[in-house]
Amino acid sequence: MRYEDVSEYVAKLVGKGDDVQVWVGKRSVELREHGVYAIDPTRGRLLELLARLGSPKTVLEIGSGAGYSALWFMKGMGSDGTLDAIEYNQAVAKVLETAVKKAGLEGRIRIHNGPALSVLRDLQGPYDFVFIDADKDEYPDYLDEAIRLTQRGSMIIADNMLWGGAMVRGDKRREGARGIMAYTRRIFNDERLSSLIVPLGDGLAISYRLK
Numbered sequence: 001m002r003y004e005d006v007s008e009y010v011a012k013l014v015g016k017g018d019d020v021q022v023w024v025g026k027r028s029v030e031l032r033e034h035g036v037y038a039i040d041p042t043r044g045r046l047l048e049l050l051a052r053l054g055s056p057k058t059v060l061e062i063g064s065g066a067g068y069s070a071l072w073f074m075k076g077m078g079s080d081g082t083l084d085a086i087e088y089n090q091a092v093a094k095v096l097e098t099a100v101k102k103a104g105l106e107g108r109i110r111i112h113n114g115p116a117l118s119v120l121r122d123l124q125g126p127y128d129f130v131f132i133d134a135d136k137d138e139y140p141d142y143l144d145e146a147i148r149l150t151q152r153g154s155m156i157i158a159d160n161m162l163w164g165g166a167m168v169r170g171d172k173r174r175e176g177a178r179g180i181m182a183y184t185r186r187i188f189n190d191e192r193l194s195s196l197i198v199p200l201g202d203g204l205a206i207s208y209r210l211k
């Protein structure tokens with residue numbers, strides 16, 4: 001069984017999401033030159049299912065892009081759930097704002113248009129879920145903030161944990177690789193966390209806070 005065949009098989013079963021998600025997916029592709037690389041629907045479905053299982057009331061997303069992953073979280077959350085979305089690119093944040101309106105989620109998705117580390121400093125939490133998907137070099141700093149902003153029972157999730165295979169090869173040369181390596185070491189060695197990298201797409205790390 002080849003991994004690519006399995007991914008393709010599962011992707012076909014999952015489909016592409018609802019109309020607004022398809023719209024946001026297309027806008028995300030158009031925004032690639034700005035560094036917007038949305039998760040694929042398979043990882044999206046996993047985020048939706050984690051939200052259904054964990055029933056978070058508050059989600060923090062670091063690196064929201066046009067909102068594709070945020071919409072998957074919202075699908076799995078109850079109608080009282082809210083999401084704080086951090087996105088530093090103004091043009092991208094504008095598209096995110098349109099997506100939020102199209103999905104009828106005004107008031108439930110709050111957009112913070114600024115650099116993640118300075119926005120994070122002003123947030124208090126606690127958050128039930130934190131999703132990390134911005135600057136890879138800053139992943140260890142995001143983890144510090146995620147720990148500060150969460151508590152026992154919270155979940156910290158991070159995308160791109162395989163980094164196109166660089167992590168598996170131990171290749172430190174690709175930009176961002178060192179940040180992801182440091183993040184990986186920490187989530188598997190911190191006794192407050194129980195962690196796994198799920199090898200879907202570019203790899204999703206799921207860490208549950210034990211304490």
Ligand SMILES: C[S@@+](CC[C@H](N)C(=O)[O-])C[C@H]1O[C@@H](n2cnc3c(N)ncnc32)[C@H](O)[C@@H]1O
Pocket residue numbers: 028034035036037038039062063064065066067068069070086087088089092114115116117133134135138
């Ligand atoms: C991989 S994309 C996010 C995709 C999104 N999570 C999704 O799946 O639809 C990363 C996003 O993080 C933003 N970003 C990168 N570095 C950032 C930083 N330091 N602060 C805030 N946003 C940042 C980029 O502008 C980009 O939109």
